Amino acid sequence: MMRGCNPRLQDVADLAKVSLSAASRILRGDQASFSPAACRRVAEAAQQLGWRRNLLVSGMQTGRTGTIGVVIPPYDSFWVSVLSGIHTRLAQADVLPITVWLGDIEHMPHFEAGEKQGVDLMNRLLDRRVDGLLLWPPFALAYTQHTRELRDRRVPVVMIDYHAEQAMCDTVTTNEGGAMRAVARHLHDLGHRRIAYVGTYETPSRAWATERRRSLESQLEGLGNVSYQTWRLNREGSDGPAVASRLLRSRLRPTAVVTATDHEAIHVYRAAGEQGIRIPDDLSVVGFADLDFAATMTPPLTTVRQRATEIGMRAAAQVLERVERPAPQGPFLPIRVEADLVLRGSTGPAATLD
Amino acid sequence: MMRGCNPRLQDVADLAKVSLSAASRILRGDQASFSPAACRRVAEAAQQLGWRRNLLVSGMQTGRTGTIGVVIPPYDSFWVSVLSGIHTRLAQADVLPITVWLGDIEHMPHFEAGEKQGVDLMNRLLDRRVDGLLLWPPFALAYTQHTRELRDRRVPVVMIDYHAEQAMCDTVTTNEGGAMRAVARHLHDLGHRRIAYVGTYETPSRAWATERRRSLESQLEGLGNVSYQTWRLNREGSDGPAVASRLLRSRLRPTAVVTATDHEAIHVYRAAGEQGIRIPDDLSVVGFADLDFAATMTPPLTTVRQRATEIGMRAAAQVLERVERPAPQGPFLPIRVEADLVLRGSTGPAATLD
DNA sequence: CTGAAAGCGCTTACAG
DNA sequence: CTGAAAGCGCTTACAG
Numbered sequence: 001m002m003r004g005c006n007p008r009l010q011d012v013a014d015l016a017k018v019s020l021s022a023a024s025r026i027l028r029g030d031q032a033s034f035s036p037a038a039c040r041r042v043a044e045a046a047q048q049l050g051w052r053r054n055l056l057v058s059g060m061q062t063g064r065t066g067t068i069g070v071v072i073p074p075y076d077s078f079w080v081s082v083l084s085g086i087h088t089r090l091a092q093a094d095v096l097p098i099t100v101w102l103g104d105i106e107h108m109p110h111f112e113a114g115e116k117q118g119v120d121l122m123n124r125l126l127d128r129r130v131d132g133l134l135l136w137p138p139f140a141l142a143y144t145q146h147t148r149e150l151r152d153r154r155v156p157v158v159m160i161d162y163h164a165e166q167a168m169c170d171t172v173t174t175n176e177g178g179a180m181r182a183v184a185r186h187l188h189d190l191g192h193r194r195i196a197y198v199g200t201y202e203t204p205s206r207a208w209a210t211e212r213r214r215s216l217e218s219q220l221e222g223l224g225n226v227s228y229q230t231w232r233l234n235r236e237g238s239d240g241p242a243v244a245s246r247l248l249r250s251r252l253r254p255t256a257v258v259t260a261t262d263h264e265a266i267h268v269y270r271a272a273g274e275q276g277i278r279i280p281d282d283l284s285v286v287g288f289a290d291l292d293f294a295a296t297m298t299p300p301l302t303t304v305r306q307r308a309t310e311i312g313m314r315a316a317a318q319v320l321e322r323v324e325r326p327a328p329q330g331p332f333l334p335i336r337v338e339a340d341l342v343l344r345g346s347t348g349p350a351a352t353l354d
Numbered sequence: 355m356m357r358g359c360n361p362r363l364q365d366v367a368d369l370a371k372v373s374l375s376a377a378s379r380i381l382r383g384d385q386a387s388f389s390p391a392a393c394r395r396v397a398e399a400a401q402q403l404g405w406r407r408n409l410l411v412s413g414m415q416t417g418r419t420g421t422i423g424v425v426i427p428p429y430d431s432f433w434v435s436v437l438s439g440i441h442t443r444l445a446q447a448d449v450l451p452i453t454v455w456l457g458d459i460e461h462m463p464h465f466e467a468g469e470k471q472g473v474d475l476m477n478r479l480l481d482r483r484v485d486g487l488l489l490w491p492p493f494a495l496a497y498t499q500h501t502r503e504l505r506d507r508r509v510p511v512v513m514i515d516y517h518a519e520q521a522m523c524d525t526v527t528t529n530e531g532g533a534m535r536a537v538a539r540h541l542h543d544l545g546h547r548r549i550a551y552v553g554t555y556e557t558p559s560r561a562w563a564t565e566r567r568r569s570l571e572s573q574l575e576g577l578g579n580v581s582y583q584t585w586r587l588n589r590e591g592s593d594g595p596a597v598a599s600r601l602l603r604s605r606l607r608p609t610a611v612v613t614a615t616d617h618e619a620i621h622v623y624r625a626a627g628e629q630g631i632r633i634p635d636d637l638s639v640v641g642f643a644d645l646d647f648a649a650t651m652t653p654p655l656t657t658v659r660q661r662a663t664e665i666g667m668r669a670a671a672q673v674l675e676r677v678e679r680p681a682p683q684g685p686f687l688p689i690r691v692e693a694d695l696v697l698r699g700s701t702g703p704a705a706t707l708d
Numbered sequence: 709c710t711g712a713a714a715g716c717g718c719t720t721a722c723a724g
Numbered sequence: 725c726t727g728a729a730a731g732c733g734c735t736t737a738c739a740g
Contacts, residue, residue: 005506005507006507008718018726019726019727020718020728021728022726024719032725033726038726050506053717054481054718056410056413056414056717057410057414057732058719059410060408060411060414060718061720061731061732065410065482074428080459084427084459087454087455088458094478096479097453098451099452100441100450101441104438104442104663105434105435105441124450125450127408128410128450149404154359293647309458362732362733363733373711374733375711375713376709379710386709389709389710392709392710407733407734408732410734411735414735415715415733
């Protein structure tokens with residue numbers, strides 16, 4: 001008899017008058033081995049009882065739970081779109097994401113995972129036997145360093161926006177070099193020869209920040225005859241307004257500023273406003289990411305559009321691929337996604353040099 | 355011997371030289387029943403082998419998986435904060451959210467779940483034996499109507515922003531009445547006597563929209579001497595610009611507009627700009643939600659701040675409470691969360707009537 | 709205080 | 725073509 005509120009496979013088998021194992025196999029699609037009549041009876045019985053496979057159990061049996069752990073917060077519209085891509089792609093494979101993160105999203109301007117907490121979080125996912133893991137940069141270090149606890153559990157991992165010399169997993173990143181070439185050319189074509197970069201604090205796990213800055217640097221070097229300076233925010237990013245303000249007061253004020261993300265461009269806009277510097281007449285500004293607010297800034301922000309949804313979909317596809325065909329030793333795939341310079345109102349011809 | 359990559363409890367028991375059941379009970383905290391020496395050996399063995407409980411199995415055994423299904427997309431900053439509150443509260447109880455949604459978040463301005471898809475989605479969560487469900491309004495109908503498939507599975511559900519006459523689960527909603535009283539008074543105090551409301555399309559599952567509109571209506575009636583009109587967007591919300599434009603061209607143009615959410619306020623701003631109507635000099639605008647962009651609009655939007663994080667935390671707390679103490683027949687709790695009118699630059703004294 | 713045994717709800721060789 | 729049996733990795737009465 002049925003017990004509890006969920007019918008068991010045994011109930012279905014009883015009603016269909018077949019053995020438990022027959023019911024199991026028929027419902028898994030092994031119709032060829034059984035008589036059409038038996039198959040029909042089982043299908044009807046399952047339907048009638050409202051039987052649904054207990055995925056906890058079959059996950060235990062088969063080693064597959066059909067879940068992917070996602071350690072990515074909906075931090076801003078870039079990451080929301082990444083998540084959206086992940087969800088879309090996983091749903092196609094009937095896989096469920098378990099999304100977790102640390103800390104309060106409201107106070108997460110420049111979050112860095114404590115290593116211990118990061119390991120705990122990933123372990124909690126692994127304890128649920130997720131089939132794979134999708135990580136954002138702050139967890140990169142915790143993952144790579146806790147070999148025994150994490151890597152030895154043989155769960156495929158794909159990291160987004162993180163790229164190490166010595167790869168320990170697949171990665172999906174933006175083609176920073178290509179993006180910055182477009183930015184450098186654009187500004188150079190407009191006549192800018194004094195260019196500043198406002199970067200975020202750089203840590204090993206924030207590899208994208210380092211790569212983004214270096215990409216611009218090398219592109220500008222390639223163009224020649226450009227003076228270049230880098231400014232950098234503190235770890236929490238809390239000195240954004242101060243840095244922007246100082247930058248614009250500096251002796252040889254740049255004619256163009258490139259920022260690590262659109263977030264920093266806001267500070268530049270504000271500082272410019274306070275100092276009576278007009279954008280784009282006196283100062284050109286280029287952001288990065290094309291966050292949701294970029295197009296509605298005044299003036300609309302010229303920025304590099306990261307293909308966030310594509311990044312999410314590629315990452316999800318890749319982790320599913322590794323679930324299907326494990327390759328714990330690598331070689332690991334560094335997937336690069338293109339980005340597109342979006343020209344808007346914040347860039348214009350360089351003002352005549354003073 | 356150990357097999358696979360995850361040590362089993364048997365391995366721990368062997369190493370500690372106790373029985374399997376002793377190891378199980380000691381590791382679950384039943385230290386009192388065993389000798390200190392045994393407890394120590396077990397703890398050390400588990401530590402040494404890096405054993406971690408397989409939560410799939412214990413979930414099957416105990417009927418608790420320590421997961422909550424969350425059917426809420428990070429649709430805008432309100433829902434992101436709700437999610438953040440949910441995550442924070444669940445994390446305190448060491449419970450993991452499994453968050454899923456339907457469709458592409460980019461094309462989700464006014465999403466309505468197909469009923470069949472909604473049921474499928476919830477079933478996929480239930481098949482993983484989530485301990486409870488947190489739903490956003492578009493899934494309300496699918497849930498209430500599929501009794502056999504969903505409700506009979508006896509999983510506690512808390513709905514956010516949905517409130518039915520005939521409650522079938524606990525709900526967490528904003529105190530719309532209180533919020534609208536503050537809005538009505540504010541506008542009335544400023545001398546506004548011709549007020550319009552721009553609402554969204556109303557469907558049974560979008561109960562908040564109906565309640566929000568009615569709340570304003572009844573508050574304005576209470577104040578007397580106010581002429582009032584309601585405009586409503588189409589199902590997809592795609593005619594927002596057109597509606598805003600028509601509204602401002604209407605014969606007796608209102609001196610103040612209240613919008614269902616901050617999203618619609620954007621359309622009003624734009625239409626006003628196009629028609630040379632100044633905010634707040636010629637027209638006051640009040641939004642609802644206090645989304646992330648509200649404070650940086652020009653002028654900054656006066657709006658009702660919904661306590662999104664609190665809503666998320668209360669909902670999570672309530673579903674956890676129901677997991678602990680089930681009450682499938684109710685009575686169900688209608689939890690109301692206060693909201694706060696935030697005065698900013700988009701409201702001012704009514705222009706002298708023409 | 710401790711262990712042998714049954715059971716959770718399935719899957720999967722294996723034997724007929 | 726089909727079923728009895730062992731097993732997945734745990735938990736939990738139950739018996740000593």
